[in-house]
Amino acid sequence: MKSILLINGNDPKALLNSTLYGADAVAYDLHEAVSANDKDAARLLLQEALAFFDFGDSGVFVRVNPMSEGGDKDIAVAGKGKPQAFILPCADAQSLPQADAAVSALEAANGFAAGSIKLIPTVESVAAVENIGALLASCPRIMAVIFNAENFLKDLGVAETGDASQILYARSKVALACRAAGIPAIDRPWKDLKNRDGFEADARNGKALGFSGKLAVSGGQVPSINEIFA
Amino acid sequence: MKLNKTGEAGAAESGDILVTVAPSEEPGIQIELSGKSVILKQFGRQIRELIQKTAEENGLENARICAKDNGALDCTIKARVRAAIQRAV
Numbered sequence: 001m002k003s004i005l006l007i008n009g010n011d012p013k014a015l016l017n018s019t020l021y022g023a024d025a026v027a028y029d030l031h032e033a034v035s036a037n038d039k040d041a042a043r044l045l046l047q048e049a050l051a052f053f054d055f056g057d058s059g060v061f062v063r064v065n066p067m068s069e070g071g072d073k074d075i076a077v078a079g080k081g082k083p084q085a086f087i088l089p090c091a092d093a094q095s096l097p098q099a100d101a102a103v104s105a106l107e108a109a110n111g112f113a114a115g116s117i118k119l120i121p122t123v124e125s126v127a128a129v130e131n132i133g134a135l136l137a138s139c140p141r142i143m144a145v146i147f148n149a150e151n152f153l154k155d156l157g158v159a160e161t162g163d164a165s166q167i168l169y170a171r172s173k174v175a176l177a178c179r180a181a182g183i184p185a186i187d188r189p190w191k192d193l194k195n196r197d198g199f200e201a202d203a204r205n206g207k208a209l210g211f212s213g214k215l216a217v218s219g220g221q222v223p224s225i226n227e228i229f230a
Numbered sequence: 231m232k233l234n235k236t237g238e239a240g241a242a243e244s245g246d247i248l249v250t251v252a253p254s255e256e257p258g259i260q261i262e263l264s265g266k267s268v269i270l271k272q273f274g275r276q277i278r279e280l281i282q283k284t285a286e287e288n289g290l291e292n293a294r295i296c297a298k299d300n301g302a303l304d305c306t307i308k309a310r311v312r313a314a315i316q317r318a319v
Binding site: 011041 | 239240243244245246302303304305306308309310312313316317
């Protein structure tokens with residue numbers, strides 16, 4: 001899995017076009033892309049849309065809200081559309097078992113095979129990076145891990161300078177732990193869409209450290225990610 | 231299902247539909263559909279039927295539904311009607 005494209009989970013037009021960019025997987029976002037007032041409508045839209053569209057060979061994921069902020073509702077409602085996995089933000093030793101239990105309840109309530117829906121934790125805290133080996137070993141549903149450098153640096157209490165050496169240790173630790181666990185590590189998103197050279201250099205850097213792919217925040221990033229991580 | 235207030239969901243943007251559900255004194259479900267005339271001429275009847283069916287499946291009895299379509303697919307129409315009903319309860 002090289003590219004995962006983030007798509008606003010409450011934008012029907014974006015949903016319709018989401019598989020046109022050639023991403024290995026699309027991730028419909030209920031977290032940062034959707035305002036608090038529209039979470040309920042977005043959950044229902046994803047439930048209906050996931051059952052309606054033919055996604056072909058593309059992986060279909062839903063990025064839920066943190067478990068402390070309605071992630072359980074996202075899983076219960078949007079999950080009826082049976083995505084292949086849920087991306088869990090702010091994953092840690094507390095939230096991962098909660099998400100696992102919510103997915104188990106979803107599978108049981110809807111007749112989905114037990115263990116058929118996977119989890120992709122986002123590692124974005126100091127504690128999660130420090131304990132990533134234990135985190136990965138704690139849940140058999142984990143099919144990949146995403147590293148979010150921006151929130152990691154916030155949790156570390158330092159300002160982001162733009163120098164990749166700031167996150168070298170954390171990035172390397174995530175890549176190594178995932179390789180040891182036999183699952184793909186997906187590198188941080190690059191949000192500065194105007195800085196194409198920076199984006200591609202960052203993708204190459206991630207690949208050199210052992211990442212399998214990168215999160216795309218725009219369809220235009222997908223071809224480069226696929227090429228660099230090929 | 232008894233509605234207590236007006237509920238709205240969706241948006242007046244391309245590919246979406248803005249659905250407003252309100253309580254009604256009249257029996258049954260009254261649907262007011264608007265949108266591009268070329269779409270309504272071709273798909274208006276199907277859109278109305280889908281709104282009616284979705285409303286009934288969600289237990290709606292007496293209500294007024296206003297829908298402003300902007301080229302929404304069936305899955306979007308169903309989702310927005312369901313969300314508007316939930317918000318009106």
